[in-house]
Amino acid sequence: MSLPDYQLEEFLRGRGYTRIAGVDEVGRGPLAGPVMAAAVILDPSDIPDGLNDSKKLSEKRRAALEEQLLDRAQVAVAEASVEEIEQHNILRAAHLAMIRAVAELDPAPDFLLIDGNLIPKGLTLPAQPVIKGDTRSVSIAAASIVAKMHRDRVMVDLAQQHPQYGWARNKGYPTLEHRTALRNLGPTPHHRRSFKPVHNILYQG
Structure with missing residues (x-):
């Protein structure tokens, strides 16, 4: 199984770009919590060594790589709130988080490699979407790791306020544990009410 590499970045560097940021988001699937994005140069x-799609790494390995990235790369993280997910939709909220993460990089990048098949509306920098980018580009893989670690910490913190939902373990994804608590206790202010499992509980009967 091949790991992501630096080939896309090398191609862009050959065309004169020197500050190439990988951009990725995490948290589109959970029923609770913000959606998070990171940008990494x-x-x-x-x-x-060992950068990969965050989903393919153990928590221990992600933590070690995040520490190295914070020391050796330029890193920015941003989020879009549950309220923004409800106001727009999850895709637009994820794109807002990406735009905010890019804006936090100082000095700014001169090119963006963005995970997925869309360039977020509102980005003014040169950019290229990369389908399954976290398996192809080390810059995007780095962003996926940072975003995942940051969001996991947010969910662990929220779990202290609402321990019954198991967020420290499931990070807000619709596991049996989470769905059972949701049915028994109802949603918290951190739940995404427009998501079908939450919506159905709110409006059942």
């Missing part, structure tokens, strides 16, 4: 001479 790697130093081509100092790329941590």
Whole structure:
């Protein structure tokens, strides 16, 4: 199984771009919590070994790589709130988080590699969408790791306020544990009411 590499970035560097940011989001599937995005500019001479799609790494490995990235790369993280997910939709909220993460990079990037098949509306920088980018580009993989770690910490913190839902373990995804608590206790202010499992509980009967 091949790991993501730096080939897309090398191609862009050959065309004169020097500050290439990988951008990815996490948290589109959960029933609760914000959606999170990260933007990462790697130093081509100092790329941590073992970068990969965050879903393919253990929590321990993600944590170790995040620590290395914070030391050796330029990193920014941003979110879109549950309220924004409800106001827009989950895709637009994810794109808002991406735009905010890119805006936090200082100095700014000169090119963006964005996971997925769309460039978020409102981005003014040159950009290329990359389908399954976290398995192809180390910059996007790095962003997926940082975003995942950051969102997981948010959900662990929220679990202290609402321990019955198991968010420290399921991170808001619709596991049996989470869905059972949702049926028995109802939604919290951190639940996404427009998502079908939450909506059905709110309006059943």
